[in-house]
Amino acid sequence: MNKKIKIGLLGSGTVGTGVIKVLLENVHEITQKIGREVAITKVLVRDLNKKRKIPSTCTIIDDFEEIINDDSIDIVVEVMGGENPAKEYMLRALEAGKHVVTANKDVVAKYGKLMFEAAEKHKVDFMFEASVGGGIPIITPLKQCLTANKILEVMGIVNGTTNYMLTKMTNEKLDYHTVLTEAQAKGYAESDPIADVGGLDAARKIAILSSIAFNTRVHLDDVYVEGITAITPEDIEYARELGYVIKLLAIAKDVPAYGIDVRVHPALVPNTHPLASVNDVFNAIFVKGNAVGETMFYGRGAGEGPTASAVVADIIDISRNIVHKTSGKISCTCFEDKMICPVEKSISAYYVRLLVKDEPGVLATIAGAFGNNQVSLNSVIQKRRVNGCAEIVLITHEVAQEHLAKASAIIKNLKDVTEIRNIIRVEAQRK
Amino acid sequence: MNKKIKIGLLGSGTVGTGVIKVLLENVHEITQKIGREVAITKVLVRDLNKKRKIPSTCTIIDDFEEIINDDSIDIVVEVMGGENPAKEYMLRALEAGKHVVTANKDVVAKYGKLMFEAAEKHKVDFMFEASVGGGIPIITPLKQCLTANKILEVMGIVNGTTNYMLTKMTNEKLDYHTVLTEAQAKGYAESDPIADVGGLDAARKIAILSSIAFNTRVHLDDVYVEGITAITPEDIEYARELGYVIKLLAIAKDVPAYGIDVRVHPALVPNTHPLASVNDVFNAIFVKGNAVGETMFYGRGAGEGPTASAVVADIIDISRNIVHKTSGKISCTCFEDKMICPVEKSISAYYVRLLVKDEPGVLATIAGAFGNNQVSLNSVIQKRRVNGCAEIVLITHEVAQEHLAKASAIIKNLKDVTEIRNIIRVEAQRK
Structure with a gap:
């Protein structure tokens, strides 16, 4: 015995x-x-x-x-x-x-x-x-401790390599390639870093988390993925001025009518959000439930x-x-078939950085083009002037991805717009 | 069936x-x-x-x-x-x-x-x-998810009322009584607020947490308790200048040779520590294990x-x-008899605020008195001068409470010292 x-x-x-x-x-x-x-x-x-x-x-x-x-x-x-x-x-x-x-x-x-x-x-x-979040207890909390809740949202920083890199880019004002080289030298990033910086590692983890959170089976292929390779020190600096930090987020939300909206991408997170102060190789997973409200689980994601x-x-x-003699007691929690929300229908606010001609009326034209495509603007700042051009940074209100995509396709071709330099989602706003 | x-x-x-x-x-x-x-x-x-x-x-x-x-x-x-x-x-x-x-x-x-x-x-x-941390899963994580670890330390903000009050005192530079009156009006503090502001509520919670974390039975009477009633806007402001915030912490550590050091008191927490950004009525519990390292659990503590x-x-x-048919499977986790560490042996760094005569050599006398009693100083700042007096704020290195107590008893009676205005522990330094 x-x-x-x-x-x-x-x-x-x-x-x-x-x-x-x-x-x-x-x-x-x-x-x-x-x-x-x-x-x-x-x-x-x-x-x-x-x-x-x-x-x-x-x-x-x-x-x-x-x-x-x-x-x-x-x-x-x-x-x-x-x-x-x-x-x-x-x-x-x-x-x-x-x-x-x-x-x-x-x-x-x-x-x-x-x-x-x-x-x-x-x-x-x-x-x-x-398999998710290293030492952070999250699978058992989802299966047991928060099981009384309908989970509304899971959002996390679940990749240590990219969080280390973004923290370093932010604190030391370095660019992506400098920081990557250093992370590789320290062993924080692999010689082929694509699984981390491209978002695949985070995508695997959010597929696992969202399956449990929403009692269903989310496959890796269901996850929309963008990595951090396009993030520049300029974006980080503009974000800072606006009261945000840039993090690689893995997000899953249960969206009425469309299903599970599950994605990995960089995002502007307000400084006041608990995820904003999760730095270096630390991970954290934020869970919102219909009874418990907001909870967060923090710790080392690897090692x-x-x-x-x-x-x-x-x-x-x-x-x-x-x-x-109780094996298999809580294993089966993925009992529901749920749809996956197409990325076009997924809702976010957006940060858009544009290079435009430095002439009167340009801003009005751009604002008009956004408005005509159901994108309303939250704030606009006009920044640096360079060689007759001006850099404009704007934050939209929440909008479906398809509308933002349509608006930016049109704006890109306006004669006064030289270039759309970056588009990054803005998440984790408290409502 | x-x-x-x-x-x-x-x-x-x-x-x-x-x-x-x-x-x-x-x-x-x-x-x-x-x-x-x-x-x-x-x-x-x-x-x-x-x-x-x-x-x-x-x-x-x-x-x-x-x-x-x-x-x-x-x-x-x-x-x-x-x-x-x-x-x-x-x-x-x-x-x-x-x-x-x-x-x-x-x-x-x-x-x-x-x-x-x-x-x-x-x-x-x-x-x-x-019973602890409202919606924050913590009992099950300690019993199950972190059960592979020897827990070294549990440290938390587990009382929403005092955290709301301290956050408000910090952000709006208000004094204790103003904030208490407001908290009472809002229903965040009871008409007799002593269980919250005196630290008893937090003491109950750390007694429960430490029992589970250290596989033993810690009784409420074992907990050393100080409340927040002596915290002034001046202390909060000095702490801010030094890079700290003041929080009411509930702490339990397993101290070799002395046993479980379990206490509730206000403490200076470095801005960079995850507990520092836990504000308003939110609670968070920080757990350090010998395998997992640092983890934190965050959410609403009540409601x-x-x-x-x-x-x-x-x-x-x-x-x-x-x-x-598996009732009672994980209930019995408190299987060890452990000593309780006397508060005299408990180790902390300290913030000390003194009013002294504004004369040459006073600082040397005070530093000498600390040194003679095994208290070494980490940093000293000389602040405001008022009516021939100067206010000095110093932070000690870590020291046993008995040495700090002895040193301050002697310093209080020095002829150049008008008053020891406050003594607050400094916790959560990363080593």
């Missing part, structure tokens, strides 16, 4: 090392909390010859079959990352009746449905708290300790389920 | 009304999530003749015996507030084998042990998410919707336990 709960660990990189460390360091409390001992018995690695800090109680192997065929292993913990072979290993583990914990946002965002169905069919737990904290919490949860 | 889960609601004030509303509004999702219907069948009120918005499906009663003797009632939800008769009713409900949900911080802080023991003995759930959100989440959790 009191037999140890045994874990097969897939991967021994940063997160894997962290999981081993946390389980060892906090073993006393963890055993008390579960009521039974938990131990990693096998660790799957790619290269058996590489030197590693793995306790001698773990058998190091390089063949997954030694885990899948080991009936004594109750939980498979996947921290190898990437889509393949992680996805296949997890699926096989679930089918073999083993519980699975993963930190793998790629797989959860793309194959979540498959995983959940396999877990349900085989009456085991599939848990993935670490050995934070990610391990989330993975081990899932291990403890599953272990409690094993001890109490 | 599919019989309804039935609730007896004790109290129909703000929170009770909120609970009824949330259960009705979100009934579709809640039923899906539990897999069975939940309904309030009886509502206990004080005065049967008072008009109330209670659905006709609920029987309104004024005798608790009608709930305790009703075998069809599975869960008793206590939202009447106050110690008596709430405590007795909950205890009797647990003893009768009914699960209990409460929002009552008074009872949980003082009689938590009694309640947990009764729940364990009778194999029922006792849940109290709403009909937020509190109901937490109460109904507990109802859903208990209902899932009823459906899956």
